[in-house]
Amino acid sequence: MGRLVEKNPVEDPQRAAIRVCRNGPYVLSGNIPVSDQLIVCGDDGIPVRWEKGRDHPARETCSLCRCGRSGSKPYCDGSHEGTGFDGTETAGKEAYLDRPDRTEGPGLILWDTEKLCAVALFCHRAGDAWNLTEQSGDPVKKATAMEEAGDCPSGRLVAVDKATGKPVEPGFGPSIGLVIGPQKGVLGPIWVRGCIPVESADGRAYTRRNRVTLCRCGRSCNKPFCDGGHGRPVPKPEVP
Ligand code: FES
Structure with missing residues (x-):
């Protein structure tokens, strides 16, 4: 990141x-x-x-x-x-992250709050972030999913690393x-x-x-x- x-x-x-x-x-x-x-x-x-x-x-x-x-x-x-x-x-x-939609894979959980989408479309850069999350046992796909979620400006997408249990956020x-x-x-x-x-x-x-x-x-x-x-x-x- x-x-x-x-x-x-x-x-x-x-x-x-x-x-x-x-x-x-x-x-x-x-x-x-x-x-x-x-x-x-x-x-x-x-x-x-x-x-x-x-x-x-x-x-x-x-x-x-x-x-x-x-x-x-x-x-x-x-x-x-x-x-x-x-x-x-x-x-x-409401606290938007209380009840996001969730996509889960071996290495990541992807939180998704669709109503916040600003249609920046970074989530499609190298495969959809949702598909990459489902395949996040592969370290490269996991890293790409985290990057795509982090590039989402609105925070619609947030990747949570299952190794730490914590959201992966850009350092702004x-x-x-x-x-x-x-x-x-x-x-x-x-x-x-x-x-x-x-x-x-x-x-x-x-x-x-x-x-x-x-x-x-x-x-x-x-x-x-x-x-x-x-x-x-x-x-x-x-x-x-
Ligand atoms: S809807 Fe107004 S800036 Fe995106």
Whole structure:
């Protein structure tokens, strides 16, 4: 999992926080580094690796666009006010990892919480993560399954090593990745890394995790989390 380690020098990780604003942006605080994160695909169109792109200046506090309409992305420019953005949070506050689906093999268990899928598709890089898990008596297949699960930005997939009984997690420090998909012009979610707490507009905390993906296109049906909706065709406006 070495390629996934991305530590950074946040002075006081305890100050890192994200607050969802009602029908508005995410307020990020704690001087957290923000950078573009590109999905690089192989010739067959399947993602093979993450590539760090442009850095955006870290700020003590900033507002990140959630509606997808800002002209100053990744920051909010107030566009949500004029467009009637409905940012109602529809995701539950349950601990997602309490009852994931499970796939079990000789060396690994794969936890799967499908509703968190951001459709990054790293789980198909070198064989499906589920099939590899079932064949995890083979050390190479086990390692590949762990890598694919660790590359899942949303934390939908988590590999648990049966040798230790512990989840295998990438070593992230508090940081924000702005996912850019392989198709030109498709902006993916906000990749929240390193256990940054996320608080809803009504002041309740979502389950704190090493990695989650927040919607920044405004089209998710599982707000504030990404549900892959950024890749769906944009509906045509109704003609009166
Ligand atoms: S960014 Fe993925 S659904 Fe909005």
